[in-house]
Amino acid sequence: MTFLRLNKKSQMAAAIGVVLVASLLYFYPSKACQFPAIYNFGDSNSDTGAASAAFGRLPPPYGETFFGKPSGRYSDGRLVIDFTAEHLGLPLLNAYLDSIGSNFSHGANFAASGSTMQPVNAKLYEAGFNPLSLNVQRLEFEQLKDRTEEIYAQAEGSQITSNLPKPGDFSKALYTLDSGQNDLHYGLMKLTMKQLKESIPYIINQFSLSIEKLYQKGARIFWIHNTGPIGCLPFFVITTPPKREDTDQSGCINSYNEVAQEFNKQLKEQVSKLRTQLSGVALYYVDIYTVKYSLIREANKYGFLSPFGYCCRHYGDSSLRCWEKEIRNGTEIFATSCSDPLKYISWDGIHYTEAANKWIANHILDGSFSDPPVPLGKTCRSPGFSN
Ligand SMILES: *[C@@H]1O[C@H](CO)[C@@H](O)[C@H](O)[C@H]1NC(C)=O
Ligand SMILES: *[C@@H]1O[C@H](CO)[C@@H](O)[C@H](O)[C@H]1NC(C)=O
Numbered sequence: 001m002t003f004l005r006l007n008k009k010s011q012m013a014a015a016i017g018v019v020l021v022a023s024l025l026y027f028y029p030s031k032a033c034q035f036p037a038i039y040n041f042g043d044s045n046s047d048t049g050a051a052s053a054a055f056g057r058l059p060p061p062y063g064e065t066f067f068g069k070p071s072g073r074y075s076d077g078r079l080v081i082d083f084t085a086e087h088l089g090l091p092l093l094n095a096y097l098d099s100i101g102s103n104f105s106h107g108a109n110f111a112a113s114g115s116t117m118q119p120v121n122a123k124l125y126e127a128g129f130n131p132l133s134l135n136v137q138r139l140e141f142e143q144l145k146d147r148t149e150e151i152y153a154q155a156e157g158s159q160i161t162s163n164l165p166k167p168g169d170f171s172k173a174l175y176t177l178d179s180g181q182n183d184l185h186y187g188l189m190k191l192t193m194k195q196l197k198e199s200i201p202y203i204i205n206q207f208s209l210s211i212e213k214l215y216q217k218g219a220r221i222f223w224i225h226n227t228g229p230i231g232c233l234p235f236f237v238i239t240t241p242p243k244r245e246d247t248d249q250s251g252c253i254n255s256y257n258e259v260a261q262e263f264n265k266q267l268k269e270q271v272s273k274l275r276t277q278l279s280g281v282a283l284y285y286v287d288i289y290t291v292k293y294s295l296i297r298e299a300n301k302y303g304f305l306s307p308f309g310y311c312c313r314h315y316g317d318s319s320l321r322c323w324e325k326e327i328r329n330g331t332e333i334f335a336t337s338c339s340d341p342l343k344y345i346s347w348d349g350i351h352y353t354e355a356a357n358k359w360i361a362n363h364i365l366d367g368s369f370s371d372p373p374v375p376l377g378k379t380c381r382s383p384g385f386s387n
Contacts, residue, residue: 032377035088036169037107038081039219041137041210042178044074044113044351045228046081049095050132051113059325061312061337065354072098074113074323076311076341077354080225080288081109081176083361087376088174096140097132103163107173108144110137116182118199118206127190134179138210142217145170171218174379178225178288179207180267184259185230196259204266208274215278221379222281223370224271225288226264231256232296234308235349250297251308257293264289268371282382287369291360292352299345302359310346311338311353322348 040046049072052058062070066077072095073079082092085107093109094102102108112132116124120133149167165173183203187196211222230236231253242253264287271285296307312322312335320326322335338344345356352360367375374382 032088033174033380035090035172035174035221035380037105037165037173038085038088038090038093038176039107039141039173040081040093040109040111040176040178041134041141042111042176042225043115043180043182044111045178045181045225046079046109046111046176047095047113048073048079048081048093048109048111049098050109050111051115051130053095053098053100054112054132055130058323059332059334061334062322064337065341074351075347075354075357076337078357079352079354080178080357080361080364081111083358084176084223084365084376087361087365096144104144104165105163107165108141110140111178112137114182115179116186116203117179117210118183118203123190124186127186129182129186134206134210138213141214145217171220172380173219174221174223174376175214175219176223176225180227180263181230184227184256184263187259188230188236188256193255193259197262200263200266203263204270207267208270211274211283212278215281220281221382222283223286223376223379224267224284225286225364226267227260228289228292229257229296230260231258232293232307233350234310234346237308238349250293252293252296260289271371282379284374284376284379285371286364287371288360288364291363291369294363295345295356295359303343304345304356305343307345309344310349311341311344312336312348313338 052070052072058070058072058074060070062076063073064076085092090106093107094104096108096110112130114128114130115132115134115137116129117134119135120129120131125131148164151164152161152167155161180203187199191199229252232250236253236256237251246254248254248257268285271283275281275283295302299305299307314320314335320335324335326333341347341353342355344353347353363369365376367373
């Protein structure tokens with residue numbers, strides 16, 4: 001290497017040159033987007049505290065790996081939405097429904113665990129799904145936006161606005177969505193396969209209505225996750241072991257994953273349709289299904305144990321699930337976690353560990369699973385945008 005033959009001074013100069021070029025390449029022209037805010041919608045895959053605030057606090061050991069206490073997230077640590085916010089240099093999103101110490105100056109999270117894309121009805125509610133479905137989440141957003149604008153109009157510059165977004169930022173913000181898994185979950189529990197498949201167009205239509213309404217409220221850039229391989233969740237593989245002919249090469253439930261794929265196919269088609277209907281919209285369809293499935297199929301290769309094991313389990317002889325607690329002899333007991341959550345993909349049988357979420361986030365944020373294939377950090381440069 002010629003570099004080695006240079007004297008100290010020129011070595012230094014060369015090194016500075018390399019650093020300069022590298023930083024120029026890094027910051028210009030590929031500098032990541034400065035999104036002022038993220039607004040997120042969905043279910044437990046991206047809930048950062050809504051269900052926990054509304055329906056009872058999530059117990060330990062949730063949150064133990066990263067937050068050191070339950071944070072309202074259904075994981076031992078951060079979720080894909082958290083890694084997404086970090087990637088964009090934004091603070092982690094507070095749940096809109098969490099009234100204790102929340103700060104929405106850089107966005108808000110409307111996602112709620114146990115929520116569906118379709119509006120909840122008595123049947124869904126009885127089956128354990130909650131009323132914070134996507135249409136309600138969208139109404140929460142509208143309220144945040146309308147009242148923020150009202151407060152700014154009345155009290156510009158005063159302290160009252162320091163935990164609220166800036167009115168001008170709504171149209172420059174990133175809108176993310178990860179929903180649909182519970183619609184499938186409900187169907188798999190309560191409907192026949194045929195009925196479930198027939199219900200998909202209705203569910204997708206509800207998705208479409210929400211996107212249109214958000215668009216009417218000024219949202220322009222959307223990053224939409226499809227739904228994951230529900231047939232690979234340990235909860236299903238273990239509680240409803242598939243027949244041999246319904247087990248795929250990775251040990252997942254084939255028929256369950258087929259429904260998820262059908263849902264995703266229709267979601268993708270609808271996203272394409274919306275692109276032609278809403279002028280100036282930028283819709284990114286993100287194939288998180290394939291990313292999650294790859295991780296599960298080659299768990300060992302990526303340093304994880306069996307994808308059907310999970311870290312947080314019942315305590316002693318009790319049948320406690322991770323999200324439950326019990327009073328024994330006057331003291332609360334909780335489920336217990338494994339000693340090595342970093343080695344597990346699943347945290348509690350349904351939700352992913354922080355380690356898995358980080359792996360998944362790393363694979364989607366660079367755009368390699370997006371349609372169109374644009375890294376998240378460049379999506380603000382979609383035609384028609386300049387922030
Ligand atoms: C909210 O967060 C912003 C940005 O991080 C900060 O400037 C502001 O002071 C915070 N507001 C409150 C009330 O904590
Ligand atoms: C509850 O307390 C009684 C009396 O101290 C004890 O014998 C029993 O083992 C305790 N049960 C549990 C589950 O800890």
